[in-house]
Amino acid sequence: MAQPRENLYLKLGSLGKSKENAKNAAIDLIKEYIPPNTSAEQVFKDMNAFQMDARQTPMVSKEQKKQHKPSKKKTKPLSAKEKRSLHIYDxxxxxxxxxxxxxxxxxxxxxxxxxxxxxxxxxxxxxxxxxxxxxxxxxxxxxxxxxxxxxxxxxxxxxxxxxxxxxxxxxxxxxxxxxxxxxxxxxxxxxxxxxxxxxxxxxxxxxxxxxxxxxxxxxxx
CATH class of the missing domain: 2.30.30.210 (Ribonuclease P/MRP, subunit p29)
Known part of the structure; x- marks a missing residue:
């Protein structure tokens, strides 16, 4: 029978606040799912950069977009009386x-x-x-x-x-x-x-x- 795969998520949880240990554990986890000739460290860097970008870009809901969308007001043309009072054609x-x-x-x-x-x-x-x-x-x-x-x-x-x-x-x-x-x-x-x-x-x-x-x-x- 095949040996059950070790649950690496449990290992990550037991690492406490050590950033270096967490990084190494994440790289080990990545190695489980990528081809052998692929650099796990490079994949980790790419994923980290993506996460940082996601943190800096706030998600905006459709309702918020509608609220912030500037309303296009149709300009009302001047009436003949208004044109005369402004002396436009004088x-x-x-x-x-x-x-x-x-x-x-x-x-x-x-x-x-x-x-x-x-x-x-x-x-x-x-x-x-x-x-x-x-x-x-x-x-x-x-x-x-x-x-x-x-x-x-x-x-x-x-x-x-x-x-x-x-x-x-x-x-x-x-x-x-x-x-x-x-x-x-x-x-x-x-x-x-x-x-x-x-x-x-x-x-x-x-x-x-x-x-x-x-x-x-x-x-x-």
Whole structure:
């Protein structure tokens, strides 16, 4: 019959507080379970290093991880009223100069020329104009429910749902309502002057680009 294997754990318990004896006993225990050509001392060192690392790295439960996980708060966008109160879109007085925006007008002419060159069908081009961006265009008010607005001419520097903000060649900022106003727009690349009815553009510029327009009869002012 096979001899029962000596219980080395009992031997470890009887060693008291002697670190050296405990180390030797642990190495003897390791030798029982590793191949003969493997260094028991090296295995002991590796195991000891692993235990030390485990002591220094505290275990964190899933509940603790959830508690320490920073909450991602969604930033609430500013309302239109808040933007107005903070004067986010206000143009500084020193920037209300016609010559500062003339380069913007030249960029806009290049943009419209590119649209025009995509096809010379007048009907298609009119549809593109309805969706076009007018920042940089030169508008002139030819009809308005407010007689004092008639004759105002300037570069469009801002557009909202209801207004065109234009800077005139006399360095004045004019806020022209779209509703009740008819504008004249000159396109030198095709030698035409167009009539733009503000009532048809009562949409924000970004939304207008994706909007599908239905043909409607134009009501004059």
């Amino acid at each position: 143009i500084p007085k020193e920037a209300i100069r016609y010559d500062l925006f003339e380069p913007l007008h030249q960029l806009w002419l290049g943009y419209i020329k590119e649209l025009y060159n995509q096809g010379h069908d007048p009907l298609v081009f009119r549809q593109k104009l309805l969706k076009a961006d007018y920042h940089g265009a030169i508008f002139e008010v030819i009809k308005s429910t407010n007689p004092s607005m008639v004759g105002v001419r300037g570069i469009v520097v801002q557009e909202t749902q209801n207004l065109f903000n234009m800077i005139t060649n006399t360095n004045q900022l004019k806020r022209i309502p779209k509703a009740g106003t008819v504008f004249s727009l000159e396109l030198p690349m095709c030698n035409v002057r167009l009539t733009i009815y503000g009532q048809q553009l009562l949409v924000r510029s970004a939304e207008r680009a994706a909007k599908k327009f239905k043909p409607k009869p134009t009501i004059d002012v």
